[in-house]
Amino acid sequence: MKTSWMLIPAAAFAALAFASPSMAADDACELTIEGNDQMQFNKDEMSVPASCDEVTVTLKHTGDMDASAMGHNWVLADSDDYEEVAKAGMSEGLDNNYLPEDDDRIIAHTDVVGGGEETSVTFSTEDLEDQDLTFFCTFPGHYASMNGSFTVTQED
Numbered sequence: 001m002k003t004s005w006m007l008i009p010a011a012a013f014a015a016l017a018f019a020s021p022s023m024a025a026d027d028a029c030e031l032t033i034e035g036n037d038q039m040q041f042n043k044d045e046m047s048v049p050a051s052c053d054e055v056t057v058t059l060k061h062t063g064d065m066d067a068s069a070m071g072h073n074w075v076l077a078d079s080d081d082y083e084e085v086a087k088a089g090m091s092e093g094l095d096n097n098y099l100p101e102d103d104d105r106i107i108a109h110t111d112v113v114g115g116g117e118e119t120s121v122t123f124s125t126e127d128l129e130d131q132d133l134t135f136f137c138t139f140p141g142h143y144a145s146m147n148g149s150f151t152v153t154q155e156d
């Protein structure tokens with residue numbers, strides 16, 4: 001009897017937590033990605049449902065190296081533009097997060113961070129649904145290996 005009394009409330013609580021739509025939506029709209037000292041992201045694809053008006057991407061640098069040597073940022077652009085954006089940012093320096101200034105091709109971006117640091121960016125998903133988007137790092141030499149697809153997915 002004692003065991004049953006313990007289990008029933010726990011099961012009821014779990015069911016409520018899973019049933020809460022706002023909780024699920026909040027989680028789906030917040031994404032985390034890691035970068036490391038080996039010049040790698042830990043994901044090559046990211047997606048959010050179109051029901052997210054805004055999405056927050058948090059970038060965690062899990063390495064030890066300084067931003068000046070192994071900096072990472074998280075930048076989003078159309079897949080047709082990302083390589084040109086990365087090349088344009090290369091000469092802009094760490095102070096400018098290796099990004100071309102006022103470049104309309106940049107949909108969203110974080111600052112450059114070094115080992116042990118994290119940063120995040122929040123942006124609107126308006127007009128991004130069904131677009132072919134790529135996220136990447138613009139630190140010089142990184143974009144070729146540090147990139148992946150970003151999708152705002154339509155719901156049924």
Ligand code: CO
Pocket residue numbers: 035039070071072073137138139142146
């Ligand atoms: Co990088």
